[in-house]
Amino acid sequence: MTNPDWRLFHTRYDLPRLRTADPLIEMLWDLDEWLEEHNVLEGTPYLISPDGRYDIELNEYFTLQLAASPQDTQRAHASDLKLWLSFLWRSRSRKDWRQATPEDRAAYKQWRTADPHGPHVDWTTWDREVATVNAFYNWAVHPRRAYAAENPILQREARAHPSRGHRATALTPAESSHTGPRNEVVWLTPEMYRTWRDVGLRGYAPAGVADRSFRGRFGARNATYSDLMFRTGMRLCEQTSLSLFELPHLVPGKANVRTWLPAAIAKYGSARWVYLPSSSLKAIWDYVEEERAEAVETARDAGVYDRIRNPLIIANPSDPFVDIDGQRITVDKLDHAERRRLLIDTRDGLEPAALWLNEQGLPSARSCWQEAFKAANRRCSRHRLNLRAHPHALRHSFAVITLEQLWRGHIQDMTAMNPSQRQTHQMVFGDPLNWVRLRLGHRSVVTTMRYLHALQELEMETRLALIPQDWEPTAAPADLDDPALEATSV
Incomplete structure (x- = not known):
């Protein structure tokens, strides 16, 4: 070697x-x-x-x-x-x-x-x-x-935390820096995100026109994937393992359509409802019916799906389950690895159940999307744009933006209420912080509270931006060398 x-x-x-x-x-x-x-x-x-x-x-x-x-x-x-x-x-x-x-x-x-x-x-x-x-x-x-x-x-x-009371002596690494940022949240505003996406993933120039030097082949697919993450806050592992059976259809007149994220692919088993904006959902269905369908047809003609090792095959798409060792297992019980070899037997032949496919027509890996983000960052850098994003930054962005919008409406609703009305409002509509916690799949609201720090920073930046550029002190400091001051001093 x-x-x-x-x-x-x-x-x-x-x-x-x-x-x-x-x-x-x-x-x-x-x-x-x-x-x-x-x-x-x-x-x-x-x-x-x-x-x-x-x-x-x-x-x-x-x-x-x-x-x-x-x-x-x-x-x-x-x-x-x-x-x-x-x-x-x-x-x-x-x-x-x-x-x-x-x-x-x-x-x-x-x-x-x-x-x-x-x-x-x-x-x-x-x-x-x-x-x-x-x-x-x-x-x-x-x-x-x-x-x-x-x-x-x-x-x-280890230093004992006062709230934990007396406990046996514990050890912790002495080589930890204890200086890393604990509350910093990397996130993008919608305008920053759209610029990063269009230049980095879709291959546009910063001016918003097509860039002829762009050689990417999957700009539309990558932008659709990225949009979904920015709008829902799903983790990379969760979104990559989605199947066609978790993809809801558009509902006329509905701005958001929800889908259930199963515990088998939700990190820490945090099964939950995910709300898909209709614009993102339409783009996903366009991808499924066009680019994805073309990849499936090419792979099918090449016999790719016939060579998959130990496939799990769904015989009837209207009743999605597989037989594993004589047991009937529904799709929502299959984990990440099992879904990668999950196929649907359709009238036209086999096709993957996975929503997101690579250029070979096989379920995409997380590394595929991580590399797409890195390539987008490199492209933005070449265009001298100070914009970078990674999958978790888009999750952070969803959390900060959603929390800010919910808090703004929540405070406005409660401003004119008396204590009794506020309590009723809380019981009916809940706490914005807890709602975001549920959408992100956090086990504790303490984890979600880190985004409050980002809102505090945002509020301070806004206040600083409102300070006039020509601001000066109301009175200039006295000149201690002025002879007139010396003559009047005691």
Whole structure:
């Protein structure tokens, strides 16, 4: 192996898309069968060392410890550990992660945050990486496992929170920066978002005209996907796993049409109603009937769907369920990985049940959309636009804008009410903050309260903008060198 980096894969998830001469791939097919025989859940991440080894003890962290965690959490832990393990192998000559020392971790911190040739990650990213590696080693050094002798992360005694009362001494990573922004929310106004979308995703010039240099092929699809995220606040993992069965039809006269987001694909099982604006819904149906239909037809003619590994087939679209080991499982019970191999048997042949497809006519991956956002940011940068967005920024934007609109109407409604009327109003219409919490799928309103900070910042920016540009103090300070003042002084 010439590549000194660890490699990250996902059980029965990456293999259908891998088309490479890499000799590692043949081994991965055999490994995948072994993982299936050992009941490792589909979509579970696993790491392969640079010399092609599958470390059972290392990957047990994903197959057992994190098995019940959301897939995004598993992926984030796997990605952070991959960086750490690759650094050990490449820069510290540590072939065995069990032998990592605090000195290795100090060198890693230097490279990640301060080295002139390093990535210069921000402190928020560094704190997350520290927490990830710390959690892994705390698990590995536990006496029941003793896979490693020590945790390379230095520890300190955690500060007890007054509200939690007396408790046993707890330890926390001593290498956390404690300086990263805790309340900062990156969000875009509607005007900023439209400019970013049109230039970055649709390939327009900043002036709003078509840019002949744009070579993107899926501008309309990408903009439709992005619009839905901006208007509903769905997470990337949730929106990417939507199927045609969660797509409602337009209702004449309705500005918003709701659909149920099943617990199986909602992060932390936060099943909820999602309200789709009619304009976004129409654009999605246009995509389904045109661009998506063309991709399906091309893939069908090429026999792509006949080669899908272990497909789950819906025989009757009007009664969407699949048979798994003799059990009738409805679509709303299928998770992210299962939906990727879910097909519908139509009059014209098989087609994916997934709403969002890639250019090969297969369900798109989250990485596909992350790369689309990165490409859009690069394009905006080339046009010298100070605009950047990522999927979570669009979720933040939905939350801030919706909360601001609801609070404005809520306050106006309650201004002229007496206390009794206000209480009744609250009981009938609820709390705007809690409504936004439900739309975002937060388990606690405390999480949603972070957006209040953004509104406070917005209010202060508005007040500052109203200060006249020619503002000066009402009286100039006295000139202490004026002889007249000296003559009158005592």
